[in-house]
Amino acid sequence: MNTIPLVSEAQRERQLRRSDSALPELWTLLDSVTDPEIPVVSLWDLGVLQDIKKDGERLLVEITPTYSGCPAMVEMASEIEKTLTAAGYTNVEVVSLLTPTWTTDFMSTQGREKLREYGIAPxxxxxxxxxxxxxxxxxxxxxxxxxxxxTACKALYRCGDCLEPFDYFKCI
Ligand SMILES: [Zn+2]
Known part of the structure; x- marks a missing residue:
């Protein structure tokens, strides 16, 4: 049986940044931005979206790339900008955090569940x-x-029981 892992410490900290945020409407807004390769999973669920801050007039959106060199990351950053611009926020900077590196611990429990339902092993x-x-x-x-x-971010596996091939979302 597939058990859903407990929420990690990293995920709990991220949840706190969101719940304590002075900009809750922006987190909600960015829930509409999904992984271009896995449209059911939001950047939040994926653990990519780390923080949304205000620096004077500028909005800083901090993200952690899941996989270095993953072309989807560029698309995600531009999707974030587009979404915020459409909502009237024109002064936006998307900052890629290189440390701490993304780990699967950042993923939300719901995100893992959605991946699995989509047919990708979380x-x-x-x-x-x-x-x-x-x-x-x-x-x-x-x-x-x-x-x-x-894609380069996934590995291909085959199940020995049902013999179905499936994508596995690679950890770093
Ligand atoms: Zn199977």
């Missing part, structure tokens, strides 16, 4: 080791077919 918490659960049947009898799945 990143396994480090403690779980290398056993990747099939998003279709939950079996961990899976084998790596290719380090690169439908």
């Amino acid at each position: 990143p396994a918490p480090k403690a779980q080791g290398k056993k990747i659960a099939c998003p279709q049947c939950g079996s961990t009898d899976s084998e790596l077919i290719s380090e690169f799945g439908s």
Whole structure:
């Protein structure tokens, strides 16, 4: 069975930044920005959106890239700008945080669930080791077919039980 991991400390801290934010409407607004490759998962759920700050007149949106060199990140940053600009915020800067690096700990529990429903195996918490659960049947009898799945950010696995191939969202 696939168990949903408990919310991590990193995720809890991120949740606090959101709930204590002076700009709650902007977090809500950015919930509409999703991963261009996985349209069911928002940048928030993915753990990419870290903070929204005001620096004078300028809005700073801090994001953590999931996978260095992932072309989707450029698209996400421009989607954030577009969304804020459309809402009347014209002075926006998207800042990529290089530390701490993105880990699967940033992902929300809901985000992992949505990935699985979408047919992509969510990143396994480090403690779980290398056993990747099939998003279709939950079996961990899976084998790596290719380090690169439908995109460079995913690996291709095949389930040994239902024999379905599936994408696995790679951890760094
Ligand atoms: Zn399966």
